[in-house]
Amino acid sequence: GNRLKLVLVGNSLVGKSSILIQFCDSTFSKNQEATIGVDFRFSNITVNNEEIELQIWDTAGQERFRSITNHYYRNADAIMVVYDITNESSFTQLKNWYSEIVSSAPPQTKVMLVGNKADLENERAVQRERAEKLAMKYGWSYGELSAKTGEGIKESFEILVKETLSV
Numbered sequence: 001g002n003r004l005k006l007v008l009v010g011n012s013l014v015g016k017s018s019i020l021i022q023f024c025d026s027t028f029s030k031n032q033e034a035t036i037g038v039d040f041r042f043s044n045i046t047v048n049n050e051e052i053e054l055q056i057w058d059t060a061g062q063e064r065f066r067s068i069t070n071h072y073y074r075n076a077d078a079i080m081v082v083y084d085i086t087n088e089s090s091f092t093q094l095k096n097w098y099s100e101i102v103s104s105a106p107p108q109t110k111v112m113l114v115g116n117k118a119d120l121e122n123e124r125a126v127q128r129e130r131a132e133k134l135a136m137k138y139g140w141s142y143g144e145l146s147a148k149t150g151e152g153i154k155e156s157f158e159i160l161v162k163e164t165l166s167v
């Protein structure tokens with residue numbers, strides 16, 4: 001079978017661990033603990049009638065772990081960059097993630113930007129159009145999702161895996 005390595009990156013508190021747990025276990029906790037260093041999970045996904053084994057690395061967003069997490073881009077097949085649609089600075093700091101990815105990940109690595117916490121539409125700070133424009137500028141695909149409701153989670157992983165397989 002086919003195996004892919006995916007890495008989740010983005011500022012602390014944007015919901016990377018929550019996305020992974022919703023994807024793997026279909027659960028959500030409002031008391032999700034901050035990740036220390038890096039965690040990982042395996043999960044299977046079927047795309048184009050093919051079963052793919054995903055190894056998903058969930059990195060810590062806190063600054064003090066950056067030297068560790070940076071290492072994980074190097075042999076990733078795909079990267080999911082997460083920001084929080086209710087948090088402006090998690091969006092403006094995407095330029096830092098872009099620089100890190102450009103300098104550390106192999107050039108063929110597929111990257112998808114996702115705006116999390118779509119359930120909090122009434123607290124939205126970043127308009128979808130703005131995020132789509134930035135993703136296009138960086139050559140990344142774009143999606144919105146909610147780790148709380150599960151909306152858009154499976155679809156986002158499917159899009160990223162399909163793009164990665166079509167290299």
Ligand code: GTP
Nearest residue numbers: 012013014015016017018030035061117146147148
């Ligand atoms: P680090 O591990 O520090 O990098 O943070 P993280 O990006 O893994 O964030 P985490 O998954 O720990 O979530 C941070 C907080 O946001 C937690 O209180 C979650 O319950 C909450 N949260 C995550 N996703 C969502 C979402 O889609 N909607 C809402 N309303 N809250 C969310």
Ligand code: MG
Nearest residue numbers: 016017034035
């Ligand atoms: Mg985490």
